Amino acid sequence: MPQDEAAFAKFYARHVDTVYRMCYIRMKNQMDAEDVTQDVFLRAMQQPQLWSDDDHARAWLLVTASNLCKNAMHHWSRTKREEVEDWEATLGTTASPDEVSAVMSAVMGLPDQYKTVVYLFYYEGYSGAEIAGMLGKKESTVRSMLHRGKKILLKALGGEPYAEAGR
Template sequence: MTDAEFRLAVERYGDMLFRLAYSCTRSRADAEDVMQETLLKLYTAQKAFESPDHEKNWLVRVAVNECRHLLRTPWRRRTGPLEEAADTPVWDTPAQSELFRQVMALPPKYRAAIYLYYYEGYAVREIAALLGAKISTVQTWLLRARGQLKLRLKEAESQ
């Protein structure tokens, strides 16, 4: 991969990779690490991609694997996260802020499925391939995530 091709790929996919990693890790620093590792693997990969969609799917799959690897490390299991209130995004309305907070409170597999389905526009079949799960499993994750979000948002609204 040439430097110019790499720069183009970073511009095209960098934000998407960061958002995906942030939705999985809930940490800006970890999301940046995952994004950098993913892009480094792209740069060093001796792989010819069939199309931009093939390249994007490959990057999403690598990013998901990097997130899983990061979340499984012994360091993460033995330490507690610091509160990173300063790192949370600022939203235009309180409803957007509440929705983001509730989505981030979901388990990682639900967050990743919600992000890929609603924000990146992937079909359930594609999400299953990217996350290494069965189609019915992804459908269940989306169903459960929607149910949890519905309950949590109703509770927050009534308070």
């Protein structure tokens, strides 16, 4: 295997699960998520400078995935999306299948502006400042979006607002 192919294979292996999860949350079904994930990595193949810079690469991949998902959803907006069948297997969580399904359905039900921010913050562990940089928004806007998204999720899941200690 040539050196470039080996470098890209390692890059792909490090990031494919993260990109796929982002796409799956946005696209709501396996086939579309796989298609967009493939498109993201096809674009990444043209950017060899990304392959060795994990911090920049991860941000670039997630922003690219988000944008491609948005484009695909716009393109396919009249097509009915499949329901999520097995979140536990997809996300590798230890929560009960009913809990996972309820939370992920609620996240998928968020308006797109909140869905992306909530995903990046809670699932990928990015800070508000990092998300702001990725999305080209002010950090205060990202914090507001997280707050509103969380309120929507709590209401959808039947939780009490501000149920977390200290928030």
